[in-house]
Amino acid sequence: xxxxxxxxxxxxxxxxxxxxxxxxxxxxxxxxxxxxxxxxxxxxxxxxxxxxxxxxxxxxxxxxxxxxxxxxxxxxxxxxxxxxxxxxxxxxxxxxxxxxxxxxxxxxxxxxxxxxxxxxxxxxxxxxxxxxxxxxxxxxxxxxxxxxxxxxxxxxxxxxxxxxxxxxxxxxxxxxxxxxxxxxxxxxxxxxxxxxxxxxxxxxxxxxxxxxxxxxxxxxxxxxxxxxxxxxxxxxxxxxxxxxxxxxxxxxxxxxxxxxxxxxxxxxxxxxxxxxxxxxxxxxxxxxxxxxxxxxxxxxxxxxxxxxxxxxxxxxxxxxxxxxxxxxxxxxxxxxxxxxxxxxxxxxxxxxxxxxxxxxxxxxxxxxxxxxxxxxxxxxxxxxxxxxxxxxxxxxxxxxxxxxxxxxxxxxxxxxxxxxxxxxxxxxxxxxxxxxxxxxxxxxxxxxxxxxxxxxxxxxxxxxxxxxxxxxxxxxxxxxxxxxxxxxxxxxxxxxxxxxxxxxxxxxxxxxxxxxxxxxxxxxxxxxxxxxxxxxxxxxxxxxxxxxxxxxxxxx
Numbered sequence: 001x002x003x004x005x006x007x008x009x010x011x012x013x014x015x016x017x018x019x020x021x022x023x024x025x026x027x028x029x030x031x032x033x034x035x036x037x038x039x040x041x042x043x044x045x046x047x048x049x050x051x052x053x054x055x056x057x058x059x060x061x062x063x064x065x066x067x068x069x070x071x072x073x074x075x076x077x078x079x080x081x082x083x084x085x086x087x088x089x090x091x092x093x094x095x096x097x098x099x100x101x102x103x104x105x106x107x108x109x110x111x112x113x114x115x116x117x118x119x120x121x122x123x124x125x126x127x128x129x130x131x132x133x134x135x136x137x138x139x140x141x142x143x144x145x146x147x148x149x150x151x152x153x154x155x156x157x158x159x160x161x162x163x164x165x166x167x168x169x170x171x172x173x174x175x176x177x178x179x180x181x182x183x184x185x186x187x188x189x190x191x192x193x194x195x196x197x198x199x200x201x202x203x204x205x206x207x208x209x210x211x212x213x214x215x216x217x218x219x220x221x222x223x224x225x226x227x228x229x230x231x232x233x234x235x236x237x238x239x240x241x242x243x244x245x246x247x248x249x250x251x252x253x254x255x256x257x258x259x260x261x262x263x264x265x266x267x268x269x270x271x272x273x274x275x276x277x278x279x280x281x282x283x284x285x286x287x288x289x290x291x292x293x294x295x296x297x298x299x300x301x302x303x304x305x306x307x308x309x310x311x312x313x314x315x316x317x318x319x320x321x322x323x324x325x326x327x328x329x330x331x332x333x334x335x336x337x338x339x340x341x342x343x344x345x346x347x348x349x350x351x352x353x354x355x356x357x358x359x360x361x362x363x364x365x366x367x368x369x370x371x372x373x374x375x376x377x378x379x380x381x382x383x384x385x386x387x388x389x390x391x392x393x394x395x396x397x398x399x400x401x402x403x404x405x406x407x408x409x410x411x412x413x414x415x416x417x418x419x420x421x422x423x424x425x426x427x428x429x430x431x432x433x434x435x436x437x438x439x440x441x442x443x444x445x446x447x448x449x450x451x452x453x454x455x456x457x458x459x460x461x462x463x464x465x466x467x468x469x470x471x472x473x474x475x476x477x478x479x480x481x482x483x484x485x486x487x488x489x490x491x492x493x494x495x496x497x498x499x500x501x502x503x504x505x506x507x508x509x510x511x512x513x514x515x516x517x518x519x520x521x522x523x524x525x526x527x528x529x530x531x532x533x534x535x536x537x538x539x540x541x542x543x544x545x546x547x548x549x550x551x552x553x554x555x556x
Contacts, residue, residue, distance in 0.1 A: 006067045007430035010519035011056045011544040013489045015430040016049040016066055021121055021133060024049055027069045028122075029198060036062040043261040043487035044122035044197055045511055046131070050261070050487025060545055083117060083200035086165065088156050089209055092176035094144070098158060101141045109177060110205055112138040118163055118201040123193075123264040124485075125509050127377050128167030128185025130195040137161055147173030154179045156203070163203075168378075181209040187367060187379075193263045239305030239392040241358060243384045244342060247298025250384040251456075252362050253355075254290045257370035257379075261487060261510040268374035271456055271506045271529035272353050275313035278408040279357035282310035282334045284399040289361030290371040292384070294354045296532075297347040301356070303337040307392065308359035308401060310334045312408060314351030314530060319344050333404035334359075351409050351530040359401065363393035375456050376507040409530060419468060421447055421536040424524045426493065427544040431483065431515035435495070439475040443493075443517060444539045446472040448501070452533040458494075459503040459531055468536040474499025475517065485513045491520035491528070493539075505529055521547060 004027070005017040018024050028044035031051060035042070038058025043050040051066060053059040090110045099105045104112060118132035140161045148171065151157070155166045157174035166172060167184035184194045195201055243250070253276060256269020270276035270293055277287045292299065297316050311318060311331050318329035322341040329335055329343060337343055337358075348354060364371050364381050373380040384390075432440055447464035454460050463472035475495050487510060488494065493501040494514045503520060505528065520528050521542065531537065541550040 004067050004069065006063055008427055008544040009050060009430045009487075009516070010489050010491055011427055011521055011547065012054070012059050013050060013052045013519075014059060014063060014066060015486065016051065016069075017047060018049065019047075021046065025119075025121060025198070027066075030069055031066075036065065038062075041259045041261045043510060045486040046122070046484035048484075048486040050489070052258075052261075052489060056545065056547075081199065083202040084195055085202050085204055086156075086180050086182045087204045087206045087209060088113075088178040088180050089207065090156075090178040090205055092156065092178045094157075094175040095177045098139070098141055098175050098177055102139060104138065109139065112136070113158075113163065113177065114203045114205050118203070120195045120197050120199045120201065121162075122197050123262045123510065124164065125264060125511060126167055126170060126185075127264040127379065128193050128195075129164060129264050130184070130193070130197065130199075132163045132195070132201055133161060134163065139163070141175055143173040144175060147171055151176065152179065154181060156180055179209075192368070197262050239303075239307060239360065241307070241362070241390045241392060242302045242304065243386055243388040243390070244300040244302055245298060245386055246384040246388075247294055247296060247300075247345065249295040250299050251293045251373040251375075252290050252364055252371055252381045252384070252390070253293045253373065254371050255288050256372050256506065257368050257374075260368060264377065264510055265368065265379065266374060266376050266507055266510055267490065268370065268372040268376075268380070268506050270355065270372075272313055272355070272409075272526040274408045274526040275353070275530075276355045276357075278332070278405060279310050279312035279355040280361075282312065282332070282402040282405065283308050283357045283359040284334075284396070284401045285357060285359060285361050286396075286399075289357070289393070290364065291358075291362065292356040292390075294345060294356065295352060297345045297354065299345045299354075299356065300342060302342040303339060305339055305392070307337040308334055309337045309343065310357045310402075311345075311354060312357070313353050313355040314348035314409060315407060316348040316354050317346040319346075330404070332407055334401045348532075352532045353530060358392050360393040360395045363391040374507055376509060408526070419536065421468060421538040422527060422531060423538050423540055424528055425521045425542045425547065425549075426518040426539045427521060428518050428541055428550075429516070432517050434477055434479045434483070434515040435517055436476050436478045439477075439499075440517070442473060442475060443501075444541055448472075448537045448539070450531045450533050450535045450537065454531070454533065456505050456507040458505055458508060459528060461501050461503065461537065463500060464536065475501065477515070483513055483515050485511045488512045488516060489519060491522065491525050492516045493518045493520070503528055523547070 007015045009015040031042045038054045041052040099109050116135040120130040121133045143159045151166050151172040153168045155176050156178040159174040253270040256267040258267040448461040451460045465472045492504045496514045
């Protein structure tokens with residue numbers, strides 16, 4: 001076997017490209033069982049393993065070690081656990097077409113599907129979605145020419161040399177051959193994913209499905225839990241916060257749930273973690289306590305009990321209304337919110353997201369170790385709505401309330417309001433070689449504009465010219481064909497066929513099938529998360545090991 005090709009995927013992650021799926025599984029298994037120092041997550045894909053670290057130093061130290069892992073672990077022993085049995089009714093809309101494509105006919109497809117043992121190679125685009133590889137190539141079929149806009153939950157499907165079960169209703173282009181009642185993702189189980197990477201699966205043909213259902217009213221294959229939970233509520237006892245108005249969007253966020261990429265779960269967490277940490281620090285909370293992340297103001301909440309609050313992130317005018325009238329609430333400083341008083345946020349003057357922390361933290365039940373709302377996977381509390389009542393956690397009296405601080409929001413976001421571009425540092429790759437030299441240069445020479453389609457999943461960009469307001473060109477590929485899906489990190493600049501980059505934020509999918517031309521460094525992600533629509537952006541190439549510019553910084 002040839003040595004692994006190790007590429008930077010941002011300054012804290014490595015994309016390991018291997019020459020076979022067997023090598024991918026072996027390296028992935030080794031890194032899961034014996035993590036490198038500072039390893040946060042490891043994610044297998046069709047031809048690559050993504051390894052994420054907590055620092056540049058640990059990523060740099062692991063690079064040479066990981067490059068030699070393939071030969072060290074080749075031929076690693078397969079797991080000895082009993083296969084997971086999945087009962088299937090073979091009635092899929094594409095069964096006949098698959099029979100024609102393979103030359104096996106309907107009965108032959110069923111026999112081939114049930115007659116071999118499948119191995120879960122890696123996780124997919126959604127929690128519980130696992131790419132299963134078989135023992136033969138008999139069922140190797142292409143994706144549909146036109147993807148379906150909605151594939152029912154529980155659909156059993158084929159694409160390429162893989163089989164999978166859709167855990168929830170979602171778009172998809174795989175060939176559907178049947179359906180199952182097996183719950184691929186269920187947060188009520190100790191292990192939510194029915195099939196984890198490395199597990200063996202045996203498909204079993206049945207005439208009808210028997211639904212095992214504690215609730216008694218759910219349909220086969222539909223997730224019992226995994227979409228957002230109900231709005232939080234709290235009885236009359238205890239300090240709490242009532243949502244009078246959520247504004248355009250208000251979410252409960254903490255620092256997220258890293259390390260679950262194999263299950264298809266993104267880290268999520270506060271989009272601007274720096275500002276969320278600041279808000280918690282000001283009220284004397286732990287950095288991991290949950291806060292409210294509000295987009296574009298409009299949030300109004302009422303206090304029940306004597307609360308201490310703080311606002312951080314995008315600066316906004318805020319007012320406290322009570323029986324004695326109205327008074328202003330400060331930014332970047334703790335302030336009291338008395339029983340019965342309400343806090344009202346205006347539209348930010350600069351930036352996009354404002355964070356509200358309450359001493360004690362928002363005490364909703366954690367899901368997979370985090371209280372974050374994940375808009376991509378539907379995990380965590382529902383987006384806040386009027387009438388939601390949020391319990392406040394017990395105050396740790398040993399932790400002092402903080403002093404006023406300067407804004408954590410980068411100053412250049414204020415200058416962006418005057419039309420000057422925000423500069424974000426990026427590292428090149430891991431798939432910059434998929435683009436023409438002219439496009440690689442254009443990435444840092446052009447001005448890009450944030451579009452209104454941006455959200456917590458990603459910042460969508462439109463192309464401009466050398467100066468704001470002048471026309472530019474989309475990025476062009478030097479290579480044709482499809483890139484097999486591979487792991488991506490927050491900050492990745494993924495380029496779809498349109499040639500217009502998407503900058504992934506906290507709720508990004510864990511894998512992607514479009515090439516990533518570069519990645520915004522973690523230090524600049526808080527600024528990226530605060531970019532309102534219409535903001536002009538420039539990118540500057542930096543070295544992933546030193547973060548020093550590789551070319552002169554463009555004038556702004």
